């Protein structure tokens with residue numbers, strides 16, 4: 134469980150995540166604009182790379198720790214670290230302390246863990262944002278990313294989304310089910326992973342939403358990748374992109 | 385490229401079976417969710433409390449086990465300890481042979497599956513009949529359970545009707561009620577003829593020596609009605625401190641397992657028949673089975689011993705729903721099995737070290753577990769152990785190069801930019817063994833490495 138006394142200063146460090154670094158610069162930009170809108174000054178430590186989760190999940194903890202040590206050095210300090218991904222955030226606040234359990238530098242990664250926030254969690258539970266301004270006339274299906282189970286992120290994201298004028302969040306079946314990505318799981322269990330994803334897509338599109346929305350680009354990359362190969366492509370948006378677009382429509 | 389065994393099994397699984405497993409599991413998940421949500425305002429708090437009770441029970445297992453032994457003896461039961469599966473089987477057959485018992489009836493018990501008791505009794509010339517309907521069908525088919533609560537989740541009634549016909553239990557008839565009635569008639573004779581009844585135990589209270597059995601068919605009661613001897617096989621981790629703990633545990637067990645507030649039968653067994661309580665078997669034996677549990681208790685995965693075998697994690701698991709129970713090549717499937725089975729394998733850990741990989745680590749298992757076992761963490765620890773012990777893991781990319789890249793910011797930035805060439809080549813043609821399985825069913829987005837960094841820089845210059 135995450136520390137309850139995480140910092141809430143408005144000067145924050147952004148961990149953009151490797152996926153945004155490589156593919157989804159639009160999501161990282163949206164994150165910056167959203168944070169700035171609520172009065173944050175966003176620092177981007179240039180030397181950041183990845184949270185080390187791929188190696189962690191493969192069981193190669195020494196390799197993962199090497200990456201995490203680098204990450205802990207890059208994000209040294211006391212400011213909040215904001216991550217626009219429930220999965221990478223969970224790697225920092227949960228995975229890292231687990232893989233360092235028997236290591237001497239556990240306190241270093243624990244310190245980082247105690248400063249880490251997933252974006253929606255920070256906005257709502259950290260800064261106390263209750264409502265989001267602007268308009269976004271659309272119906273969306275919100276996929277609560279698996280790594281936000283047991284955290285305040287899912288509820289926080291829904292709270293802000295539902296407060297946006299014109300936006301309707303539609304329900305769907307088996308909402309607790311995973312999108313099937315699971316990092317390297319998707320390549321070492323391609324059949325199981327794809328079947329899970331296709332089932333998820335079926336559920337998410339039950340009510341024909343305009344967009345599938347999540348706080349994690351990894352889930353969305355998997356779902357849209359599958360949908361594009363299938364018959365029914367879908368439009369996906371990151372939670373931060375909805376907030377950003379709503380702001381622009383604010384006038 | 386070699387395939388993961390669970391993946392291979394799932395890919396070849398009959399579509400009808402997969403659908404049956406999926407639908408049945410999903411229905412179980414929904415029932416559980418509804419009943420817990422209706423009956424309790426904070427079911428998660430209850431799960432955490434139950435987790436603490438079970439964690440406490442195993443942390444002080446040595447104390448409680450000793451206390452349970454004393455209490456059971458006080459009740460008039462004989463207590464045995466078996467270190468290995470073989471020891472446990474031998475303990476059972478020794479008791480039976482000493483009493484000249486030739487026929488036994490069994491109620492459902494996962495630990496008897498774990499130690500392969502029926503095979504052992506067979507070689508000793510002792511007839512052992514499973515009396516739980518699902519387990520009976522497994523037995524006559526020479527099959528294995530594919531779910532710990534619903535052993536024949538992978539079969540449909542037509543399969544069962546054929547099996548009954550083959551066994552001479554009447555002409556083909558796939559009406560569920562007819563099947564049940566025929567099984568009942570067949571069982572009645574077996575109950576009356578049996579010399580001994582073998583059961584498991586869901587809980588043993590250290591304080592009172594009460595043995596608790598939950599069933600829905602009432603078969604365990606029949607197993608203990610006519611036979612003179614009762615043998616209970618109990619994993620050592622089943623001991624709980626006191627009867628009061630049952631208030632939490634039983635309330636969660638039925639709801640988590642089958643969405644029932646309480647199973648149809650909940651039996652509390654207080655030792656063998658006595659003058660003041662003349663019914664039931666004259667002789668009661670409790671065999672506590674270790675079979676690697678002490679090793680697990682000493683390991684960093686001990687939380688798995690909290691498990692109360694409700695099956696909720698199987699039901700909710702998306703991988704289990706795709707692969708079904710037999711994919712796990714062990715008595716315990718699903719998320720529980722992916723942790724427990726390799727641990728129970730002891731020195732043969734490596735043979736099942738692939739199971740912890742068969743998970744997207746989505747954590748749904750932890751979310752439904754009535755004793756709040758951090759299953760994803762345990763899966764990760766076992767992956768790490770598999771890696772350290774060089775267990776084979778087909779399809780898992782080596783991570784050394786990634787670690788080098790991700791701890792060197794210069795190399796990383798270079799890779800981010802230079803990988804843009806990926807947009808210019810047909811990815812499907814590239815000899816990249818770990819990319820191709822992805823591309824077979826999904827596309828990859830356009831590479832835009834470094835774009836965000838440039839944007840950030842340009843803003844700061846302004």
Ligand code: SF4
Nearest residue numbers: 691692694695697753
């Ligand atoms: S691990 Fe938890 S959810 Fe799974 S069978 Fe055991 S008690 Fe039930």
